[in-house]
Amino acid sequence: MSMIRPFTVFCKLNRISFSDRQWFKQETGSLSHTDGVCPACRAKACLSPFASYTRYLVEWAGGNPATHEITVQRYQCSSCGHTHALLSSALVPYSSYSLRFILMVLQAYFLHRDSVQAVCERAGISVSTLYRWKSLFLAHKALWLGVLESLETSAPAFLDGMDGILLRGFCLKFLFSFLQRPRGTSPDPPSGTPGRTSGLT
Numbered sequence: 141m142s143m144i145r146p147f148t149v150f151c152k153l154n155r156i157s158f159s160d161r162q163w164f165k166q167e168t169g170s171l172s173h174t175d176g177v178c179p180a181c182r183a184k185a186c187l188s189p190f191a192s193y194t195r196y197l198v199e200w201a202g203g204n205p206a207t208h209e210i211t212v213q214r215y216q217c218s219s220c221g222h223t224h225a226l227l228s229s230a231l232v233p234y235s236s237y238s239l240r241f242i243l244m245v246l247q248a249y250f251l252h253r254d255s256v257q258a259v260c261e262r263a264g265i266s267v268s269t270l271y272r273w274k275s276l277f278l279a280h281k282a283l284w285l286g287v288l289e290s291l292e293t294s295a296p297a298f299l300d301g302m303d304g305i306l307l308r309g310f311c312l313k314f315l316f317s318f319l320q321r322p323r324g325t326s327p328d329p330p331s332g333t334p335g336r337t338s339g340l341t
């Protein structure tokens with residue numbers, strides 16, 4: 141399923157002072173932060189609101205994971221008929237966890253401030269989820285930097301320097317998002333919530 145990704149945040153991600161829900165809100169509700177082009181057929185100005193669905197957003201709130209339900213708007217192209225979800229850059233496609241949630245868990249892991257067990261407990265995730273995030277992160281870091289430069293750039297340094305320009309550039313270059321799981325793998329619902337995942341992205 142295809143999606144439209146607006147990017148409005150270009151500063152360093154660890155400098156963002158607003159919540160992921162506020163970030164989401166800022167990029168939702170209109171196509172004004174996108175090029176307005178249908179990702180399927182490249183037609184211009186042919187997208188109109190179609191339907192919406194709810195999905196989970198797990199973000200850090202005062203040092204604890206907080207789960208919210210958010211509404212994702214879909215748009216349909218009047219030229220080719222395809223529908224696309226408008227997915228804020230605060231989110232990771234097919235994951236309930238916000239991008240910053242995952243990055244902060246990884247930063248804690250790479251800095252070895254705590255045991256793996258403690259990091260996972262605080263985030264409310266399983267150890268296997270952490271290791272899946274880690275391998276995706278390392279793979280995408282190497283994609284973005286190139287293998288040699290990636291070897292010379294530590295994970296904490298790379299995380300520290302991540303900004304919205306990287307997120308947008310990554311998406312434009314590789315046609316999938318940073319930390320987006322490959323096609324054909326199942327989404328990860330937040331643990332501790334009912335197994336209902338109404339959203340597709």
Ligand SMILES: [Zn+2]
Pocket residue numbers: 178179180181182183186217218219220221222
């Ligand atoms: Zn189209």
